[in-house]
Amino acid sequence: MKPATPLLPQVTALAIGVAGGLAAYWGGLPLPWMLGPMIANTFAAMWRAPIAGPERLRPYVIPVIGVMLGSGVTAEIFGLLGTWLLTLLLLPLFLLCAAGISYAVYRRIGRYDPVTAFYSAMPGGLNEMLILGAEAGGDERRIALAHAARVLMIIVFVALFFGLFLGVSSGGRGAVQWIGLQQITVLDYVVLGLCAVAGALLGKKLGLPAAPVFGPMILSGIAHIAGWVTVAPPTLFVIAAQITIGTIIGTRFIGATLAEIRRDIGLSAIASILMLIAAVGFAELIFVVTDIPLAQAFLAFSPGGLTEMSLLTLAMEQDATYVSVMHIIRITFVIALAPFVFKLAGPKGERP
Numbered sequence: 607m608k609p610a611t612p613l614l615p616q617v618t619a620l621a622i623g624v625a626g627g628l629a630a631y632w633g634g635l636p637l638p639w640m641l642g643p644m645i646a647n648t649f650a651a652m653w654r655a656p657i658a659g660p661e662r663l664r665p666y667v668i669p670v671i672g673v674m675l676g677s678g679v680t681a682e683i684f685g686l687l688g689t690w691l692l693t694l695l696l697l698p699l700f701l702l703c704a705a706g707i708s709y710a711v712y713r714r715i716g717r718y719d720p721v722t723a724f725y726s727a728m729p730g731g732l733n734e735m736l737i738l739g740a741e742a743g744g745d746e747r748r749i750a751l752a753h754a755a756r757v758l759m760i761i762v763f764v765a766l767f768f769g770l771f772l773g774v775s776s777g778g779r780g781a782v783q784w785i786g787l788q789q790i791t792v793l794d795y796v797v798l799g800l801c802a803v804a805g806a807l808l809g810k811k812l813g814l815p816a817a818p819v820f821g822p823m824i825l826s827g828i829a830h831i832a833g834w835v836t837v838a839p840p841t842l843f844v845i846a847a848q849i850t851i852g853t854i855i856g857t858r859f860i861g862a863t864l865a866e867i868r869r870d871i872g873l874s875a876i877a878s879i880l881m882l883i884a885a886v887g888f889a890e891l892i893f894v895v896t897d898i899p900l901a902q903a904f905l906a907f908s909p910g911g912l913t914e915m916s917l918l919t920l921a922m923e924q925d926a927t928y929v930s931v932m933h934i935i936r937i938t939f940v941i942a943l944a945p946f947v948f949k950l951a952g953p954k955g956e957r958p
Contacts (some may be wrong), residue, residue, distance in 0.1 A: 615658035622646050622657065623853035627845075637765045637921050639848035640914065645759060652867055660850060664832035667847035667932075668818040670839055673912050675819070676801065676826020677838035678926050688949025689896050693906060693932060700888045701908055701939060704729050707884060708877040716873045718748060724948050726752035729909035730940030731816070738945055751866060754858035755874035759916065760910035761855075763878060767924055768901070785841045797835040803827040816912045820934055827927075851913060861957035881909055898956070899924065906932040 626646025630638035708727035718726060718917050724741030726749050738749050739749040790798075802822045809821020838844075859867055886946045891901035894916040902924040910913060912933040 611658045611661070615656050616660040618655070619650070619853050619857050620849070622650050622655070623849045623856070624818065627849050627852070635765075637761070637848075637918055639845045640852040641761065641765055641918060643849050643852030644761065644856045647853050648859055649856075651857055651859040651862070652864060652911050657857055659854045659860070661854060664854060665806070665818060665848050666914060667850045669806045669822040670843050670847040671917065672805060672819040672822030673798050673802050673826040673853075674838050674844055674920070675916050675930055676823040676828075677830050677835075678920070679823075679827030679830055683724050684797045684907055689898060690928060690931070692892055692896055693903065693928075694935070696888055697890065697907075697935060698939060700884065701729060703888075704909055705883040705940075707762050707880045711873055711877040711880070712752065715876065716869070719745070719919055721948075725749050725944070726757075728940050728944050729756075729881070729936065730944065731911070731937050734937070734941045735944070736904055736931070738941075742945070742948065748870070750858065751862055751870040752874060754855065755870045756909070756912045757855055757914060758880060759871065759878040761914050763882060764905070764908050764910065764915075764943060765918060765921075768918075776893035784884070785838060787840045790837050790840065794837055797829055798837075798839055801829055816934055819913055819916070819930075823930065842896050843920065848917060851917075855914075865873060868927055871919070885909070894942065902928060905929045906951070909936070912937060 623643030625873050626642035626644075627639045627790060628642070629646070630642025634819060635641055647657065705727050708729070709723055712723035712726045713720065716723070721739065721742045721744035725735050725744050731753075735747050735753055736746060737892055740746045760894030777947065805822030805825040806818045807821070808825070812821075814820045862870070885907035888907050889900055892898050892903040893900040902919075903920065904918050905922065905924055906929045910918070912930065915933055916926055916930045919926045
């Protein structure tokens with residue numbers, strides 16, 4: 607059994623996360639409550655600060671994001687499902703393109719072995735790719751660092767591009783509609799709480815992809831469409847969830863040498879930029895053919911984490927349901943097909 611992580615390093619990491627979030631908020635950075643803690647704890651990890659990721663909080667904060675995403679679901683969304691068809695058809699092609707680009711970066715530039723390069727390149731969830739990669743004989747540390755770096759790079763590039771170059775509002779000062787703790791009723795708290803707890807448990811039991819997010823999102827969507835509740839979770843809860851998520855992402859670099867961090871972030875930066883260029887191309891095609899906004903389609907194809915990209919979508923005031931569904935399908939595709947694709951297409955001469 608893995609020994610329990612001491613409490614003080616986790617509290618220290620969260621304190622650094624809060625400070626980073628406040629600095630990012632007052633500095634006007636996009637998505638401040640996640641980006642600030644993420645960057646601050648990444649630097650803290652590089653400087654060997656006595657920190658640890660508050661991983662045990664993750665199961666409690668992720669459902670909050672799912673409930674928030676579900677609060678944006680309306681009956682009108684079902685009328686838009688037909689416009690999503692082209693995105694669904696292009697998604698597998700984009701995944702092949704993005705994974706191929708990323709594999710080439712890790713294999714040819716990073717000189718990773720074929721298994722490690724393959725599972726480092728897959729735009730799926732970190733935990734799932736780490737498990738599959740380890741089972742196939744890959745380097746677990748490199749795979750974990752590659753995915754942590756990918757999520758970090760994608761969020762930074764996308765948030766800064768939207769916020770600083772396109773001028774799209776992304777949750778800075780005055781951009782968030784504040785929902786106070788006292789602004790919702792006891793019944794609202796009960797319904798939202800049940801959506802979070804029951805959704806996470808039900809999602810896990812049914813084996814749903816990204817169950818801690820998707821399960822609560824489904825139940826919250828049902829509750830909002832049915833009119834049982836009409837508000838989102840209090841903003842303070844959402845901010846706390848974002849700080850926790852950002853802190854966890856940043857602390858994933860704990861224990862890595864500066865050389866490893868430089869290498870993995872450098873490789874991820876190259877791969878992420880190339881994947882985002884491909885995402886722009888696919889998004890442009892969707893924009894030309896359908897009525898889906900270019901920014902929205904781009905967010906749907908940006909291969910970051912589901913929770914992180916959903917938060918970013920909400921901050922950019924785009925359709926979070928559309929983007930979340932596409933990322934859930936992306937993760938499902940990758941988890942289901944990655945081992946099969948590796949066995950089918952992996953170069954036999956390069957196999958370890």
